[in-house]
Amino acid sequence: MADVAQRAGVSAQTVSRVSNGDAAVIETTRRKVLDAMKELGYRPNSAARALKRGDFRAIGVIIGGLSSTGNVRTLDAVTSSASRAGYAVTLIPLDAPTQDNVKGAFTRLDELAVDAVVLIMEVHLLDAVAPTLPPHVKVVVVDSDATGRFPVVDTDQRQGARSAVRHLLGLGHDTVWHVAGPEESFAAGRRAEAWEAVLREEGCPVPPVLRGDWAPGSGYEAGLRLADEESCTAVFVANDQMALGVLRAFHDRGVRVPEDVSVVGFDDIPEAASFIPPLTTVHQDFAEVGALCVDAVLRELAGETVTGVRLVATTLVERDSTAPPAPRGRGADREG
Numbered sequence: 583m584a585d586v587a588q589r590a591g592v593s594a595q596t597v598s599r600v601s602n603g604d605a606a607v608i609e610t611t612r613r614k615v616l617d618a619m620k621e622l623g624y625r626p627n628s629a630a631r632a633l634k635r636g637d638f639r640a641i642g643v644i645i646g647g648l649s650s651t652g653n654v655r656t657l658d659a660v661t662s663s664a665s666r667a668g669y670a671v672t673l674i675p676l677d678a679p680t681q682d683n684v685k686g687a688f689t690r691l692d693e694l695a696v697d698a699v700v701l702i703m704e705v706h707l708l709d710a711v712a713p714t715l716p717p718h719v720k721v722v723v724v725d726s727d728a729t730g731r732f733p734v735v736d737t738d739q740r741q742g743a744r745s746a747v748r749h750l751l752g753l754g755h756d757t758v759w760h761v762a763g764p765e766e767s768f769a770a771g772r773r774a775e776a777w778e779a780v781l782r783e784e785g786c787p788v789p790p791v792l793r794g795d796w797a798p799g800s801g802y803e804a805g806l807r808l809a810d811e812e813s814c815t816a817v818f819v820a821n822d823q824m825a826l827g828v829l830r831a832f833h834d835r836g837v838r839v840p841e842d843v844s845v846v847g848f849d850d851i852p853e854a855a856s857f858i859p860p861l862t863t864v865h866q867d868f869a870e871v872g873a874l875c876v877d878a879v880l881r882e883l884a885g886e887t888v889t890g891v892r893l894v895a896t897t898l899v900e901r902d903s904t905a906p907p908a909p910r911g912r913g914a915d916r917e918g
Contacts (some may be wrong), residue, residue: 667876
């Protein structure tokens with residue numbers, strides 16, 4: 583900085599003001615300083631500037647694993663939105679969402695100097711770590727029940743599930759079976775609650791819940807069981823990956839979709855339109871979820887108090903995996 587000041591014929595303080603983008607520096611002086619920087623190959627030390635300002639232009643993301651489609655797509659959306667806002671992202675994935683791992687992740691992010699944290703995971707563990715959070719670090723969570731403690735951004739899980747079940751009932755199915763996600767998942771819980779609520783509102787039988795782990799293999803196992811249920815003509819699956827497994831199981835058992843059983847998924851992953859048949863599913867706007875997370879972070883960093891839950895609406899995408907039930911039951915048009 584002293585060399586730049588000498589070359590430009592200004593004070594070191596003026597060089598510092600130019601480096602920090604001070605608008606009060608007149609343009610001719612600014613140009614002399616910038617030219618001197620270029621000639622000498624000088625680069626301002628962004629880390630030192632951040633420490634001086636207490637503003638690191640970095641957002642930490644703690645994510646409960648990278649195997650989930652929803653987690654990965656939410657992470658991609660947060661990263662893209664942060665980049666557009668001029669923020670870098672420091673990522674800490676957790677192999678297992680234990681209390682110690684979550685505490686350790688917050689400690690590491692504080693050491694790595696971030697301005698805020700976006701938490702993408704099941705957050706009942708926040709009760710154990712919240713007292714240890716550094717007071718200057720802002721927190722926004724995705725898919726949470728942390729209302730009142732941290733700002734929450736989420737897909738409207740219940741609305742999406744209700745639209746899926748009502749679509750199937752509207753086609754004339756007597757009831758809808760459900761392949762749910764893991765019991766510890768907030769998203770899975772909300773989708774299952776909405777599924778049951780619609781059936782009870784409409785006076786429909788409530789079949790027993792089949793439960794998977796979000797992966798196609800668990801959907802396949804559930805599909806084998808459903809293939810043996812002659813009364814099953816419609817299934818709402820809690821995510822598209824498990825729905826893929828259900829479709830494969832039905833194919834292996836000779837159960838046709840949608841002629842014998844209609845299937846609806848959740849997520850609208852890019853591959854859903856290429857399933858056989860193309861999957862009717864609930865579209866989540868992951869880009870909007872990510873944008874709202876970063877918006878909440880920036881508002882908090884600007885000194886605004888951000889509370890409550892911001893829900894992003896879903897859309898039912900109708901494709902070829904749903905149809906009215908066969909008039910005489912499963913496989914009727916193949917008889918005789």
